[in-house]
Amino acid sequence: MALSGKRILLIISGGIAAYKSLDLIRRLRERGASVRPVMTSGAQEFVTPLAVGALAADHVFTDLFSRQDEQDVGHIRLARDCDLVLIAPATADLLAKMANGLADDLASTVLLATDRPVLAAPAMNPRMWAHPATRRNVATLAADGIRMIGPMAGEMAESREAGVGRMAEPLEIVAAAEALLDDGPKPLAGRKAVVTSGPTHEPIDPVRYIANRSSGRQGHAIAAALAKLGADVTLVSGPVTIPDPAGVKTIHVERAEEMRDAVLAALPADIAVMVAAVADWRVASAADQKIKKHPGESIPTLALTENPDILKTVGHHTMRPKIVVGFAAETQDVESNAKTKLERKGADMIVANDVSPATGIMGGTRNSVKLISRAGIDQWPDMAKEDVAEKLAALIAERLRQG
Numbered sequence: 001m002a003l004s005g006k007r008i009l010l011i012i013s014g015g016i017a018a019y020k021s022l023d024l025i026r027r028l029r030e031r032g033a034s035v036r037p038v039m040t041s042g043a044q045e046f047v048t049p050l051a052v053g054a055l056a057a058d059h060v061f062t063d064l065f066s067r068q069d070e071q072d073v074g075h076i077r078l079a080r081d082c083d084l085v086l087i088a089p090a091t092a093d094l095l096a097k098m099a100n101g102l103a104d105d106l107a108s109t110v111l112l113a114t115d116r117p118v119l120a121a122p123a124m125n126p127r128m129w130a131h132p133a134t135r136r137n138v139a140t141l142a143a144d145g146i147r148m149i150g151p152m153a154g155e156m157a158e159s160r161e162a163g164v165g166r167m168a169e170p171l172e173i174v175a176a177a178e179a180l181l182d183d184g185p186k187p188l189a190g191r192k193a194v195v196t197s198g199p200t201h202e203p204i205d206p207v208r209y210i211a212n213r214s215s216g217r218q219g220h221a222i223a224a225a226l227a228k229l230g231a232d233v234t235l236v237s238g239p240v241t242i243p244d245p246a247g248v249k250t251i252h253v254e255r256a257e258e259m260r261d262a263v264l265a266a267l268p269a270d271i272a273v274m275v276a277a278v279a280d281w282r283v284a285s286a287a288d289q290k291i292k293k294h295p296g297e298s299i300p301t302l303a304l305t306e307n308p309d310i311l312k313t314v315g316h317h318t319m320r321p322k323i324v325v326g327f328a329a330e331t332q333d334v335e336s337n338a339k340t341k342l343e344r345k346g347a348d349m350i351v352a353n354d355v356s357p358a359t360g361i362m363g364g365t366r367n368s369v370k371l372i373s374r375a376g377i378d379q380w381p382d383m384a385k386e387d388v389a390e391k392l393a394a395l396i397a398e399r400l401r402q403g
């Protein structure tokens with residue numbers, strides 16, 4: 001609903017991912033937004049203004065010094081007569097221009113002249129994204145209040161290189177735009193939340209690790225839902241393949257100990273929701289070098305040691321958040337295990353789910369949970385993980401309101 005009736009100025013710059021912007025225009029318009037396109041000259045090497053204009057059902061703006069366009073709309077009005085400026089793809093070049101305040105073509109001039117929120121979906125070769133110059137520019141833009149969605153990890157369209165640099169998918173960009181334009185109630189404004197999500201990877205040696213099937217979908221959705229209600233959210237994520245939620249500060253970690261450190265660094269907070277599937281054990285002494293297989297030698301055994309219990313640490317901390325929620329992924333005795341957990345961990349609520357393989361919950365998109373609190377047990381119907389997240393966020397907001 002957030003996009004219905006919204007005017008989006010879509011700036012397309014010159015990257016191979018420009019082909020995805022055609023689909024992005026459709027997705028935005030399907031949701032009731034109008035799309036006014038601006039294309040750099042680079043962008044026109046990848047997709048034609050004809051295709052962009054036809055899909056957007058609007059004039060495509062390309063030239064700063066077009067007498068006609070300047071008379072009809074003008075670059076300043078173009079920059080202001082919209083609810084959101086969306087850049088997809090955002091090239092390394094355009095990010096560099098923005099970070100330095102350059103205005104030497106229509107796109108960069110509009111970006112310097114706008115007073116609207118700006119959301120950029122960067123797309124570039126992983127080396128370009130990792131380059132210190134791009135790192136500096138991205139940090140500058142973040143400080144200037146420019147929002148980013150992606151780039152994602154994966155294979156590049158134009159080369160066989162993999163790494164971080166692929167543009168977010170159109171629907172991920174749409175979700176980020178929706179989150180940014182959402183003007184619903186904000187009962188969690190002024191509240192701080194810390195959320196964990198995903199699995200942890202516990203190294204065995206430099207190339208092997210112990211992991212689990214957690215996808216991060218539920219934890220990420222909860223972080224997004226809390227942010228949507230106005231909370232200032234820090235998400236501490238284990239290794240996942242899904243994008244960082246929009247409007248949330250995401251910290252990426254691998255191991256349980258790193259996750260604990262990042263969570264404690266995010267305190268004080270009003271809300272803690274510990275969703276991550278943290279490995280209970282790690283390898284007692286991970287090898288520095290790859291463990292080699294030698295014919296005839298005995299098979300190595302792994303000695304494990306206990307990992308920190310992050311939920312329990314937070315639940316008993318001197319800076320314990322007002323509301324502490326834990327997740328219990330069980331495959332048997334779901335209720336009784338969750339009840340024990342509530343007490344032992346110092347949590348206010350435990351969201352228990354049965355993650356037996358037959359349920360398809362772990363790694364899947366739906367969830368069927370029981371909410372266990374001191375007030376009792378509430379079985380929620382089977383629903384999408386996003387809906388579980390929204391319901392839980394609303395419940396947290398209500399509890400905080402009641403004090």
Ligand SMILES: Cc1cc2nc3c(=O)[nH]c(=O)nc-3n(C[C@H](O)[C@H](O)[C@H](O)COP(=O)(O)O)c2cc1C
Nearest residue numbers: 013014015016017040042043091092093094123124
């Ligand atoms: C085939 C090809 C693909 C390119 N893909 C990208 C890309 O994905 N991201 C990027 O930042 N630049 C990419 N470039 C380089 C940009 O097109 C170049 O920096 C251009 O000056 C960008 O102009 P603009 O930012 O005004 O659109 C690519 C160039 C070529 C020839």
